[in-house]
Amino acid sequence: MDEHNAIECFSALAQETRLAAFRLLVRHEPEGLPAGEIARLLDVPHNTMSAHLAVLTRAGLAVSQRHSRSIIYRAHLGHVQQTVRFLVRDCCAGRPEVCEPLLDSLADRASTPDN
Template sequence: MNAALACFAALSQATRLETIKLLVRAGETGLPAGDIARRLDISSTLLSAHLTKLNHAGLVTSRRDGRSIIYRADYDTLRALLQFLMAECCSASPAIVGDLDVTAFIEGASQ
């Protein structure tokens, strides 16, 4: 549950949510930090603070490519967050959850 709370805290700010949306759309290749800043029309310093928060929550990963840092959405964490919501908030109701596998989160909820 602590991981989910960290994700929700990170996503509860508009710029960070927009950043995740950009990175999800960018796919596995991700985007350089400079491109993200330009697309969101924010300074690189402000973006850096937002990316740090997203990284600490496990929602983004980064890699260096020459002088650039490339960020991408961490799809495993995003999937886990969705599964947590379905298992915990929807009580794993088949009418709501459908075919989403929530068993790992039901078993892990007692931890």
């Protein structure tokens, strides 16, 4: 991942509907959701949701696959992992104990509610 890719990811998430759609996709991993269901759950017109999903897909945050007449979207968690790794790559100037609380919080997701 380079700086351009990271900026594209953050730009895609820097909009309320896209952030909500991405978080919805993360909650529905690994099955994913049909585009129409995403639009319905977020109360967004279908054509507007399609545009938002296209932005997320171009940024690498979502992937789509056709199933019969539906397009199923899933969060691309590997790309999210690359983005987080990019953010903390130079963390702590070679002192991993300084970054330990951050790493622990990422690993301890199940015990802390995600708001």
